[in-house]
Amino acid sequence: MRRRDVLAGLASVGVVGGGGVLAVRGVPSFETGSDDPEATDGAETTAPDPIAIETVEAPGSEAGEVRIPAPERVTFVDFFGTWCPPCIEQMPALAEANDRIGSDVLFLSVTNEAVGSSVTEDELVDWWDEHDGDWLLGLDPTAELTSRYLAGGYPSAVAIDTDGRVQWSDSGVKTADELVAGIERALEAEAGT
Amino acid sequence: MNRRTCLQTIVASSFIATAGCLESLSPGDEESTRSRADGVTLGPPEQDLSEASHPSYGEEFPTVEFPDPLTGETVSTEQFVGERTTLMTFFYTSCPDGACPALLLRLRRAQEVAAEEGYGDDAAFLGMTFDPERDTEDELRAYADQQGVNLDAGNWHFLRPKEYEDAKASLTEQFGLPLEKRDADEYENLEYMFPHYNYLFLVNEQGRIERVYPDGATVDPSQIVDDFETVVTA
Structure with missing residues (x-):
């Protein structure tokens, strides 16, 4: 279609x-509305297998692993790259959205860069620090997660409910209001089920 | 407000509006009258693009030959005939709207899965730049790294025509994909840009087109990966 x-x-x-x-x-x-889950990528109509994402030690983030989508809460992911100037522009709105609603959801930023070759982990963390990242920072070295949820180019964001359905996604630099509204759609979908 | 949205613009020259492919969209000329083309594995596409200005499903993929500045070789699409299933796209690294990273993400993801599934040596991933002036060897190498491309896998090539005019001639005449160069007034740090189509071509080992993805920057990557796998393992 x-x-x-x-x-x-x-x-x-x-x-x-x-x-x-x-x-x-x-x-x-x-931007597929919650009222039309069929219009999403098909895979989302049944809960897709969660993908394990390694998180790194950085401001607001600790080394570990999360599963996306998270089974027990709404997941919000920002896809970015340290090579991507609009992704820098996106950071303040992400910080504000995280302040406003981050505690209600699994809130993280993910890059699929070749961390370790094109950029070192230190450089990534420096970038993160410089642009005031203060939430979970994850890696997608095989681009599996990015491929599943990227809504076009970078930056891109997605809000997924606990059934694994994409309730909102959009690419480009978004305002904090837009981010929060997207996340709220996923939270409302939760409340509705 | 400068809301820089990736992919918010697909850009087309005015004359494309009347190009054949875009007029053939009347509903009703689908499935029933079309069947699997000879020499291909995939069934006919949902969208019949056979009247398009570009080569389409079941047709022979054009032969183009350009240097790969990263390997120093000259790469021809024809060299993969009888050897590899090919996924090809056209891009430039200064692409301001995120479409090109989205295109390369699809190639990169297919490359990743090819490695995981063990058919990497039966696959070729080709990215042809139409901006040789800015896309130097160093630029292309850095870009590949940023986009997570595995340059060591031996199945990834950048094709870099010597001049923009060569790229334009190839793209418009051989691939039927109009391209233009113009001032990038709306982008602060960019002098010129290339409105272009976001196409991906999936070509089988016999050199026939299995699938054309006209919305290559937004098509579900798993669709590409699945189609690629079906073709390469056929």
């Missing part, structure tokens, strides 16, 4: 003043 939407979006690009190029909002966002 999405494929058709994209092409349909492109097909509607007709009017271009003076030629040149035109930006089209042709790519559907992955």
Whole structure:
């Protein structure tokens, strides 16, 4: 279906003043409402297997492992890269969202960078510290988690309920309000079940 | 407010609007009239793109040949015929909207699974840049690292035409994917950018196209991985 939407979006690009190029909002966002779980990636209609994510020692984060999606609480994941300038822009809103609602959910940021080769763990932690990260920081070295939940490009965020259903996801730099609203959708889905 | 959203723009030249592929979207010409093409493993795609400007399902993949600056070799798509299943995309490292990392993520994920499942030597992952001016050897190497690509697996190649004009000619004429270069006024740190299509091509060992993913930056990566596995293990 999405494929058709994209092409349909492109097909509607007709009017271009003076030629040149035109930006089209042709790519559907992955913002799938809680009222339409069928529209998510299919895998989410039944609880997917949780993926084990290693967490690192950093401000607000400790070394260990979490399972995503978490079975016992709503999971919020921010996907970022230290190479990604908009991901830096995203950090203050993440910090605010974490302050406001982080204690109600499993709240973490994850990078799929090759930590250990393209960037050392120290460099990652320095980046984290410099941009005031103060919550759980995880690694996705095989990009399995990222592949499952990335909603387009980076940064990207997802809120998943305890049944493993994606209740909200979006890419690009988001405001704290948008992040909190997304997380609340997952929390409300919980309350509803 | 500069809400920098990755993928919020897919960009198209005006003339694409009337390109064949986009007019063939009337419902009703689907499944019933189409069947599995000769020489491919996957069934026909949900979306019939056979009238598109680009080569599509069941057709021969174009032969292109460009240097891989990281290995120093010249890489031709034809060299994988009879050897490897190929997943190919087109990108540039300065891509401001996140589409290119999203495309490479799909190649990288397929590469990862290929290694896990033991068919890495039967697979080829090709990323062709159309921005050789900025995408130097060093840039491409750094980018590969950032995107988690395994350059040591021996199945990943960057294709780098010498000039943008070469890349544009190849992309538009051989792959049927319009491309443009223009000023990037909306991005502070970018002088110019390339509106481009986010396509992925899955090509079997016989050099035939098994699947075209026109929404390569958003298509579910597990779909690509599954399709790739089906084709490579067929």
